[in-house]
Each structure stands twice: as C-alpha cells, then as structure tokens.
Amino acid sequence: MAVVDRRQQVIKAAAKSFSLFGYKATTMDQVAKIANVGKGTIYTFFSNKEQLFDEILHTVILEMKNIAEREIRRDKPFFDNLQRVLDALLEFRSEHELFIKLSQEKREFGTPQAQEGLDKLESVILSYIEREVEYAIGLGEVKPCDPKVVSVVMLKLYIVLTSELNKLREPLDKEQIKSYFRLFLAEGLEQKQS
Amino acid sequence: MAVVDRRQQVIKAAAKSFSLFGYKATTMDQVAKIANVGKGTIYTFFSNKEQLFDEILHTVILEMKNIAEREIRRDKPFFDNLQRVLDALLEFRSEHELFIKLSQEKREFGTPQAQEGLDKLESVILSYIEREVEYAIGLGEVKPCDPKVVSVVMLKLYIVLTSELNKLREPLDKEQIKSYFRLFLAEGLEQKQS
DNA sequence: AAATGACCATATTCGTAAAATGGTCAGAAT
DNA sequence: ATTCTGACCATTTTACGAATATGGTCATTT
Numbered sequence: 001m002a003v004v005d006r007r008q009q010v011i012k013a014a015a016k017s018f019s020l021f022g023y024k025a026t027t028m029d030q031v032a033k034i035a036n037v038g039k040g041t042i043y044t045f046f047s048n049k050e051q052l053f054d055e056i057l058h059t060v061i062l063e064m065k066n067i068a069e070r071e072i073r074r075d076k077p078f079f080d081n082l083q084r085v086l087d088a089l090l091e092f093r094s095e096h097e098l099f100i101k102l103s104q105e106k107r108e109f110g111t112p113q114a115q116e117g118l119d120k121l122e123s124v125i126l127s128y129i130e131r132e133v134e135y136a137i138g139l140g141e142v143k144p145c146d147p148k149v150v151s152v153v154m155l156k157l158y159i160v161l162t163s164e165l166n167k168l169r170e171p172l173d174k175e176q177i178k179s180y181f182r183l184f185l186a187e188g189l190e191q192k193q194s
Numbered sequence: 195m196a197v198v199d200r201r202q203q204v205i206k207a208a209a210k211s212f213s214l215f216g217y218k219a220t221t222m223d224q225v226a227k228i229a230n231v232g233k234g235t236i237y238t239f240f241s242n243k244e245q246l247f248d249e250i251l252h253t254v255i256l257e258m259k260n261i262a263e264r265e266i267r268r269d270k271p272f273f274d275n276l277q278r279v280l281d282a283l284l285e286f287r288s289e290h291e292l293f294i295k296l297s298q299e300k301r302e303f304g305t306p307q308a309q310e311g312l313d314k315l316e317s318v319i320l321s322y323i324e325r326e327v328e329y330a331i332g333l334g335e336v337k338p339c340d341p342k343v344v345s346v347v348m349l350k351l352y353i354v355l356t357s358e359l360n361k362l363r364e365p366l367d368k369e370q371i372k373s374y375f376r377l378f379l380a381e382g383l384e385q386k387q388s
Numbered sequence: 389a390a391a392t393g394a395c396c397a398t399a400t401t402c403g404t405a406a407a408a409t410g411g412t413c414a415g416a417a418t
Numbered sequence: 419a420t421t422c423t424g425a426c427c428a429t430t431t432t433a434c435g436a437a438t439a440t441g442g443t444c445a446t447t448t
Binding site: 079140141142143145148149150152153156157160161164165168169172180183184185186187188189190191 | 273334335336337339342343344346347350351354355358359362363366374377378379380381382383384385
C-alpha cells in the first residue's frame with residue numbers, strides 16, 4: 001500500500017490517545033502527531049473533536065455487541081444467558097482502558113463528554129438487556145413486567161454486587177455473585193413456608 | 195432564664211447554617227453571628243468545625259432512628275415494615291434541607307466533609323436495615339443470606355426505583371414502587387410454571 | 389470562670405498575563 | 419485537480435501572585 005489509509009491512521013491514533021489520556025487531555029495536535037498526519041487532515045474526515053470521539057465510542061459499542069451475541073445460547077434459560085452476558089460485558093468494561101480512563105475523568109474533572117460517552121455505552125448495555133427481557137417475557141420465562149424498569153434494576157444490581165459492595169466488605173467471588181443474582185432477581189428473598 | 199444556654203444557641207445556629215449553606219460555605223464567624231455569641235465561645239464546646247458538624251449530624255441521625263422505630267409494627271410481615279420504614283426515611287431525607295444541601299455540595303464541589311456526612315447518614319440506614327434483615331431471617335420470614343449484602347442491595351434498589359429511574363422514564367407511582375419492590379426482593383422474577 | 393474578638397497562619401479567591409487548544413484556510417505536495 | 423498541511427486566529431484554560439477570607443488561638447474583658 002503505497003498511499004497509507006489516513007482515515008484509519010487517525011482513528012487508530014485517536015483510540016490510543018482517548019484510552020491513554022481521556023477526552024480532555026487528548027488534543028487534536030497530539031492525535032495528528034501520533035497518526036503522522038497534519039492536523040488539518042483530521043478535519044477532512046471528522047468535523048470536530050466530539051465527532052472523532054463518537055467514532056471511537058462506536059467502535060467500542062460494536063465490540064460490545066459482538067461480545068453479547070457470542071455469549072447467547074438460545075437453548076439455555078434466560079437467567080443463564082443474562083448472567084453470562086453481563087459477566088462478559090462487565091469484564092470487558094473493566095479491562096477496556098477507554099472505560100477506565102473515562103470513568104476516572106468523570107470522577108476527577110466531571111468532563112461532560114466523558115460522562116456522555118459512558119452514558120452511551122451504558123445505554124447500549126441497557127437496551128440489550130431490555131430486548132432480552134422482552135424476549136424472555138414472551139417465552140413465559142419471566143413474569144410480565146416493564147422491561148425498562150427491569151433492565152435498569154438488573155444492571156444496577158450487577159454493579160452493586162460486583163463493585164460497589166467491595167467498599168463495605170470483602171468482594172464476593174464469582175459463585176457468590178451468581179447465587180445472589182439468582183436469589184434477588186429470579187427466586188426472591190421471601191421464605192415461602194408454614 | 196437570665197443566662198441563655200450558649201451551647202444550645204451554637205447548635206441551633208450551626209444546624210441552620212449547615213442546612214442553609216452546606217459545610218464549606220458555613221463559616222465559624224457566621225455561626226457565631228447567628229448564635230449571638232463570640233467566635234471563641236464556639237470553641238469552648240466544640241474543638242473544631244468538623245466536630246460541630248458531627249454534632250449536627252448526630253441530631254439528624256437520632257431523628258432518623260426515631261422515624262424508623264415509629265414505623266415498625268412487630269406484628270406485621272417483614273416486607274411491609276421494610277417498605278414503610280424506607281419510605282419514611284427516604285421521604286425524610288428528601289425533605290430535610292441538610293441532606294439536600296449536602297448532596298448538592300457533594301455534586302458541585304466534592305467537599306469531602308459533605309461526602310463523609312452523607313456516608314454517615316447512609317450507613318445509619320444501612321445498619322438499620324441490616325438489623326431488621328437479621329431479625330427476619332431469625333423468624334424464618336427471609337431466606338438465610340448475608341444481611342450486609344442484602345441491606346445494601348435493598349437500599350440501592352429502593353433508590354433506583356424512587357429516583358434514578360426517573361431520568362429514563364416517567365416516575366413510578368407509590369403503588370408501582372411498592373409492587374416492583376416486592377417483585378424483585380420478595381417474590382422473584384422467574385415464572386415458575388409448566 | 390466564662391466569654392470575647394483582635395490577631396495569626398494558612399487556605400481560598402480573584403484578576404490577569406501567558407500558554408494551550410480547537411478549528412480554519414491559503415498554499416504546498418502529489 | 420485533489421489531498422494534505424501547519425502557520426495562524428479566536429477562544430479557552432492555566433499559572434501565579436496579590437488580595438481576601440477562614441479556622442483556630444489567646445490575652446483581655448466581663
């Protein structure tokens with residue numbers, strides 16, 4: 001390839017920089033430098049910094065969708081699938097540098113773009129869960145309920161069990177998380193007896 | 195009363211000021227002024243600003259404990275009591291100016307003392323739920339489980355249903371909150387059938 | 389003995405000058 | 419002709435010292 005694909009260079013450089021330094025600390029000069037490209041060139045592909053950021057987010061979103069699709073086994077029960085997909089997604093999220101950097105930036109500086117980016121990624125997860133819940137209700141595996149409410153609660157519960165709880169007690173192991181997840185969402189706490 | 199109770203004056207003034215202006219924007223000069231007291235006088239009762247703040251928090255905590263005790267009916271089922279107490283506490287929390295001001299201050303400035311104050315108040319709610327869960331497990335009303343985990347999840351769930359969800363859809367009404375709360379925690383989502 | 393407010397060291401805010409950044413565009417490179 | 423570029427511009431962000439405000443003390447007053 002005599003003539004390099006400048007668009008790809010820019011995207012790759014931007015992905016690197018946003019992951020490494022976050023939104024605010026990524027400058028267009030820097031992206032140009034990393035991409036070995038004049039700054040003006042970036043603006044022939046993306047109209048501004050936010051749109052470039054969007055492109056990178058979009059890549060991540062596609063990755064996430066693939067991960068989710070890959071984990072689904074249509075022959076298995078809903079709660080099994082849910083568990084496996086959330087597991088894979090949160091694993092991905094906790095290892096992906098872009099997530100880490102954006103979360104840190106949100107905490108530390110409250111950069112609106114970092115916040116929005118995280119929201120976009122979260123909403124992908126949410127709408128994914130929502131669709132699966134609808135499907136499961138259709139199959140009669142899950143009681144009739146508002147899928148939006150349920151999906152938000154599910155994700156929140158998962159985050160509480162996997163991370164927030166760790167500030168208050170030693171972390172739950174994978175098996176415990178699994179069983180509490182089932183206990184709360186599937187079976188219920190109430191002791192049916194006497 | 196010829197000689198006024200300066201300690202009470204200080205406490206009252208501090209409560210007013212912290213509620214009205216938050217932690218950071220409350221100055222010792224101001225408290226002294228409101229209390230009609232010399233600044234030095236405050237330091238004869240409280241060794242510093244943080245300890246004065248603690249005193250005010252403590253008052254609120256006592257109020258909260260009273261509210262909780264008042265809502266408990268030992269003859270009613272656990273989930274009824276839980277529902278009523280959380281309702282009353284979150285109602286109290288959402289109307290108490292000190293809460294509102296501290297939450298705002300935390301969001302806006304990240305004042306560590308505001309954060310710590312809110313954490314203290316939350317931990318009171320948590321340990322209250324924890325105790326009740328333990329009691330309910332003892333009675334066999336609730337399946338055996340770690341009360342710490344369960345209490346955190348319960349509070350979180352309640353907050354999601356009552357406030358966080360409102361960013362994504364129109365708010366649930368009281369009846370809906372009640373029924374989702376039961377659905378998730380008590381009965382479980384799983385359709386037991388065929 | 390209790391209360392006070394002027395006082396002190398430190399922290400915060402403010403104004404401004406300097407530096408950095410997002411975005412443009414006339415011209416260079418191909 | 420088309421693509422690419424980096425000097426350039428307007429605006430934003432930072433750096434920093436001066437001025438102000440604040441938490442806390444203590445010699446003096448009540």
